[in-house]
Amino acid sequence: xxxVTQLGSHVSVSEGALVLLxxxxxxxxxxxxxxxxxxxxxxxxxxxxYTSAATLVKGINGFEAExxxxxxxxxLTKPSAHMSDAAEYFCAVDSSYKLIFGSGTRLLVRP
Amino acid sequence: xxxxxxxxxxxIIEKRQSVAFWCNPISGHATLYWYxxxxxxxxxxxxxxxxxxxxxxxxxxxxxxxxxxxxGVDSTLKIQPAKLEDSAVYLxxxxxxxxxxxxxxxxxxxxxxx
Numbered sequence: 001x002x003x004v005t006q007l008g009s010h011v012s013v014s015e016g017a018l019v020l021l022x023x024x025x026x027x028x029x030x031x032x033x034x035x036x037x038x039x040x041x042x043x044x045x046x047x048x049x050y051t052s053a054a055t056l057v058k059g060i061n062g063f064e065a066e067x068x069x070x071x072x073x074x075x076l077t078k079p080s081a082h083m084s085d086a087a088e089y090f091c092a093v094d095s096s097y098k099l100i101f102g103s104g105t106r107l108l109v110r111p
Numbered sequence: 112x113x114x115x116x117x118x119x120x121x122x123i124i125e126k127r128q129s130v131a132f133w134c135n136p137i138s139g140h141a142t143l144y145w146y147x148x149x150x151x152x153x154x155x156x157x158x159x160x161x162x163x164x165x166x167x168x169x170x171x172x173x174x175x176x177x178x179x180x181x182x183g184v185d186s187t188l189k190i191q192p193a194k195l196e197d198s199a200v201y202l203x204x205x206x207x208x209x210x211x212x213x214x215x216x217x218x219x220x221x222x223x224x225x
Binding site: 009034036041042043044045046049092095097098099100101102103104 | 115142144152153154155156159167198202205206208213214216217218219221
């Protein structure tokens with residue numbers, strides 16, 4: 001069965017610092033992988049997705065993620081955090097057109 | 112284009128009462144999903160529709176939860192009777208698989224069972 005694991009339920013960074021949110025997947029076939037962001041009292045918004053094209057995927061709001069098959073990872077990064085990036089981030093894998101989500105990482109941005 | 116609409120946004124009920132949620136997907140999206148998101152967890156799929164047929168309801172607690180998608184457009188999710196552990200955000204999403212697009216999520220309904 002496919003699954004994703006997000007390491008760290010909370011990540012705290014200073015404004016302007018590098019953001020790194022970790023996601024590892026388990027899949028027997030090349031997966032489709034996604035990162036979603038959720039702001040308080042809102043639904044999920046797609047940040048970026050990997051669909052077996054380029055391994056480095058660029059998304060919205062300056063985020064990007066790199067698919068590493070050897071490490072079964074799909075970590076999310078942003079070079080410089082902004083206060084508006086504070087939110088919950090979810091990694092997900094596509095399993096027969098259904099999304100299986102990780103438990104989420106809450107990003108806190110300190111001024 | 113308009114997004115996925117859900118109502119109500121918030122609902123508070125007592126245990127053993129019933130409640131219903133409504134979802135209107137993006138026009139033309141044949142696939143519709145209901146997810147349950149418990150506080151501190153990622154969303155978990157409850158049921159998936161393709162047009163007005165159920166594709167996957169393996170994680171739907173069928174003794175108390177039911178869902179339908181009338182005419183392959185709007186959908187309702189019902190809980191009867193509600194339990195304390197049903198307190199969660201219920202998210203609706205829709206997808207146009209033919210376009211290879213993404214899943215679009217509604218704002219969710221936050222249910223509190225007291």
